[in-house]
Amino acid sequence: MDPAEVISERFPHVVDAVFHDERRAREAASALATKAGLSNEHIHVVEPDDPQRAEQLDPEPSEISRTLLRSNAALGVIGAVVGLIVAGILIGAGFDWATASPGWVYGILAVVGGLFGMLSAGIVSVRLDHERVLADTRDASTHGEWTVVAHAHNEDEKHRVSELLKEYSGTVTQSRPAEPSSPSTPSTS
Known part of the structure; x- marks a missing residue:
């Protein structure tokens, strides 16, 4: 049985990208809305030491x-x-x-x-598949960096979001990689 069959979340996949400055993070978030077709409620920009980080990482409690x-x-x-x-x-x-x-x-x-x-x-x-994303976002936030977190509906959408974020950030992490043998590799941008 596929775990997706017993997961009630509408957007069970998470992708994040770490940025050193707010402007680049906001540009990436805007691109997700326009190019990837995600609604703004599924895209979150996590600020350094953001007190609402938990809600942004898990919007479907x-x-x-x-x-x-x-x-x-x-x-x-x-x-x-x-x-x-x-x-x-x-x-x-x-x-x-x-x-x-x-x-x-x-x-x-x-x-x-x-x-x-x-x-x-x-x-x-x-949801151990989310642990990498949560850890990256927490680490980035505590080290003064910005993170764009996107919640995807399915694997295809997650892949599109990940590829788009790689154009803006060198550090992109996704939940439950589509290819378990090759984790998401940072791009050089």
């Missing part, structure tokens, strides 16, 4: 709780079903311990599978 509930329900059920399938295989294979108490085997493996599913849901809900 109510969706995070929905993601938590949705992912726990979906992945918990999937895990329980996988546990039941494994139990059926073990009982069908004729293991003495499994055939002696098939009800217990089904019950225990369904519970264990459900728990593993819910643990997986916790990983999805934490």
Whole structure:
């Protein structure tokens, strides 16, 4: 199951670019609105030591709780079903311990599978794919730099935003890279 199926956020992808001055950051933000077609509510310019940095990095806080509930329900059920399938295989294979108490085997493996599913849901809900972007923005803000943060609807939009920001900044980071083996490389501009 693709994590995007259990994420309730409308704009789950994040791209950021770090700038040394406000003018260049504002130019990049303006270009995102005109060239990439993002609305201004999905583009944020984070100032040095910005007190509203958290809100700009995560503008959909109510969706995070929905993601938590949705992912726990979906992945918990999937895990329980996988546990039941494994139990059926073990009982069908004729293991003495499994055939002696098939009800217990089904019950225990369904519970264990459900728990593993819910643990997986916790990983999805934490949004580890955003950690690089959050860390870059936090570091830039504390070191007196400006950051443009853009929230994208899908992978294609994220890629367009990333390519456009590379024209303005040498430091561009994106959540969950499209190609895990090759992280976003800074451009020289």
